[in-house]
Amino acid sequence: MKKEPFSEMYVNGKVRKAYAVLSEWYNTCDPDELTQKQKEAETLFRRIGITFAVYGQGQDAERLIPFDMMPRVFLESEWRLLERGVKQRARALNTFLWDVYNRREILRAGIIPKHLVLQNEAYEPAVVGIEPARNVYSHIVGVDIVRTGLKDFYVLEDNCRTPSGVSYMLENREIMMRMWPDLFKQTRIQPVEDYARLLRHTLESVAPAKCEGEPTLAVLTPGAFNSAYYEHSFLADQMSVELVEGQDLFVDGDFVYMRTTRGPRRVDVIYRRIDDAFLDPLCFKPESMLGVPGLMNVYRSGGVQICSAPGAGVADDKAIYTYVPEMIRFYLGEEPILKNVDTWRCSESDDLAYVLEHLPELVVKEVHGSGGYGMLVGPASTKKQIADYAERIKQNPGNYIAQPTLALSTSPTFVEQQLAPRHVDLRPYCLVGDKIELCPGGLTRVALTEGSLVVNSSQGGGVKDTWVLAD
Amino acid sequence: MLLSIDHQTSYRYEHPQRRIVQSFRMTPAECESQQVMGWSVEVEGACFGASFTDGGGDLVQTMTLSGPASTIDVKITGTVRTFDTAGVLKGHQELNDPGLYLRETSLTRVDDAIRELAAETACEGALDTAHAFTNLVAERIVYSPGSTAHGHTAIDTLQAGQGVCQDQSHLLIALARSAGIPARYVTGYLLTDAEGKYHEASHAWTELFVDGLGWVGLDPTNRCCPDERYVRLGSGLDAQEAAPIRGVSFGHGTEIMDVAVTVMQMAQQ
Structure with missing residues (x-):
């Protein structure tokens, strides 16, 4: 348990090759100048307006995520x-x-229990038998990864619906290049600026069969009150496509159209950043004001592609997560390259007994929770917190899963005018269309509090630029 | 039996509406108990499109109407030849796994009272259990038109002790699912004679999945299995999902809906 976490910068007291350039550069910098630059960077972020709404806090809900100048490499x-x-x-x-949603071979083969899929809230009966373009459901897969050793990478969770945060990946790089242009001249850092072009290409490549000519794309947002609205408008802007809300779209006959100043224009591919339940009041929540009445019928009859496809969420459910390695073997006949974290399901009595006995060393999460809310980090909790949490688990065991506390790797972070190791994770963004592309970079989140393992921005985490360097 | 169906749904709006969008699940699928001889769905001035067959085997169509419109009339006329299959749904094409119909919906939520009732009524086999549940609902829930409100759940119905076919079906579905038997809501038409107990030509009942037999229709309102007097229109997890018409209109004011359904037996030829 008390194993030293993997340091990404040092091995046996020596700087690793990945961080050699950065270390050399840092040694030539004046700490006061760095502090000054850090302030400048924050001002730039504020000027762009990139903020993040923190749930569960009364005031000052929109705030800046702290940016750390030291890249993760x-x-x-x-x-x-x-x-x-x-x-x-x-x-x-x-x-x-x-x-x-079609043959259900994996259920027939008994690899995943039927009820975990068919009765899963995220399983969408309305799309059974519907085949989206190229049979792709999740067009942007955000995989949350932590590192524990030189070659040891674990997946914490998959995000198959609408993973957010990619605007940070792009903005962090942009700010870094503005602050330290020389640093980028002397190192071969793989570019991430291509992401918007790749995303656009991916979306165009899944235009429905009924689309003739060049497909028209739109980004569908719930509106300005949404915490990720900045990202929605940013991506629409970067791809040079329209940003629309439900009321800007309407269904007529076989297709969906957007209102424009030059009259209605047919939309072929919708990159939606709203949840399934709010897409269409004729199919889902009848009281939803955000959705487009009839949209699901157009989708189901092949008149428009919705990205990610409705119902994609069943693949990133925490109960399904434990079966992903089996899925890889079953469908691809390959051994999983990235590891899954051992997971105990409290719905099972043996697992529950183990979890309740080992709470001080485990991380416990709510099955449907996200953003680091409502979780218990055993090693960082008091006896009272652990006892209270045990009661919550006993009330509704099926709502919880538990995992061992992983020793997340550390990356040097600029705190109090010097570098200190802080725990980090990584979310790269994988695009799936006619090709599968992974942008060389991602969003690195860093736990700014010493020793903390919680990197979520809602819990005081920060972000870093992520570099992929030529060897 | 050869049945002719005439189903008219009219919407009157207080003020003209800018646009109306509706999703129809109003075309019967063929199976051994019914052969569709002719069927038409018409709405004057409307544009029909975006149609497909859903996982339950029902044809879904989209109707859009650009306003201003202060009324719409949905006219359905059809002729169906029906056969008695002792309530068993045979030859119906569908993709859904029966296990899907164990999902709980807000209208069919199970509470302790329903769970206990299901446990004490359940029999050895699924078919006996299905009939026992149907009789239980027929006994416990008095059929009383006007006693119910939109959004009544299975829990509400058991507490009230009365309801209409929709409420009785929701309770039967909740009982069945709580006993691990897949169950779904079915809409359709029923031929009722003048002396018949109920005069509802537009009807709803339930299907339960019995291993070895498949889907079996059960009508708690009439305490029987559907026979040749029944025409099956569509199905879903509950009344909302199976609704023949789901719609949204854009405009102000209230909406009044009026439904007239007649089912008549035609001379056999």
Whole structure:
């Protein structure tokens, strides 16, 4: 348990190759100047307006996520391993989605218990038998990864619906290049600026069969009050496509149209950033004001592609997560490249007994929770917190899963005018369309509090630029 | 039996509406108990499109109407030849796994009272259990038109002790699912004679999945299995999902809906 976490910068007191350039550069910098630059960077972020709404806090809900100037670095050889692993996962998850809405082979084979899929809240009966373009359901897969050793990478969770945070990946890089142009001249850092072009290409490649000519895309947002609205408008802008809300779209006959100043224009592919339940009041929540009446019928009859496809969420459910390695073997006939974290399901009595006995060393999460809310980090909790949490688990065991506390790797972080190791995770963004592409970079989140393992921005985490360096 | 169906749904709006969008699940699928001889769905001035067959085997169509419109009339006329299959649904094409119909919906939620009732009524086999549940609902829930409100759940119905076919079906579904038997809501038409107990030509009942037999229709309102007097229109997890018409209109004011359904037996030829 008390094993030293893997340091990404130092091995046996020596700087690793990945961080050599960065370390050299840092040694030539004046700490006062760095502090000054850090302030400048924050001002830039504020000027762009990139903020993040923190749930569960009364006031000051929109705030800036702290940005750390020290990049997190991977060597190209390390990245290649990650890339293969993430792509493999994205392929398996998409095959799983096609399967559970069509032939259900994995259920017939008894590899995943039927009820976990068919009675899963995220399983969408309305799309059974519907085949989306290229049989792709999750077009943007965000895989949350932590590192525990030189070659040890674990997947914490998959995000198959609408993973957010990619605007940070792009903005962090942009700010870094503005602050330290010289640093980018002397190192071969793989570019991430291509992401918007790749995303656009991916979306265009899944235009429905009924689309003739160049497909028209739109980004569908719930509106300005949404915490990720900045990202929605940013991505629409970067792809040069329209940003629309439900009321801007309407269904007529076989297709969906958007209102424009030059009259109605047919939309072929919708990159939606709203949940399934709010897409269409004729199919889901009848009282939803955000949705487009009839949209699901157009989708189901092949008149429009919705990305991610409605019902894609069943692949990233925490109860399904434990079966992803089996999925990879079943569908692809390959061994998983990235590891899954051992998971105890409190719905099972043996697992529950184990979890209740080992709470001080476990991380416990709510099955449907996200963003680090409502979780228990055993080693960082008091006896009272653990006892209270045990009561919550006993009230509703099926709502909880538990995992061992992983020793997350550390990356040097600029705190109080010097570098200190802080725990980090990584979310790369995998695009799935006619090809599977992984942008060489991602969102690195860092736990700014010493020793903390919770990197969520809602819990005081920060972000870093993520570099992939030529070896 | 050869049945002719005439089903008219009219919507009157207080103020003209800018646009109306509706999703129809109003075309019967063929199976051994019914052969569709002719069927038409018409709405004057409307544009029909975006149609497909859903996982339950029902044809779904989309109707859009650009306003201003202060009325719409949905006219359905059809002729169906029916056969008695002792309530068993045979030859019906569908993709859904029966296990899907164990999902709980807000209208069919199970509480302790329903769970206990199901446990004490359940028999050895699924078919006996299905009939026992049907009789239980018929006994416990008095059929009384006007006693119910939109959004009544199975829990509400058991507490009230009365309801209409929709409420009785929701309770039967909740009982069945709580006993691990897949169950679904079915909409359709029923031929009722003048002396018949109920005069509802537009009807709803339930299907339960029995291993070895498949889907079996059960009508708790009439305490029987559907026979040749029944025409099956569509199905879903509950009344909302199986609704023949789901719609949204854009505009102000209230909406009044009026439904007239007649089912008549035609001379056999």
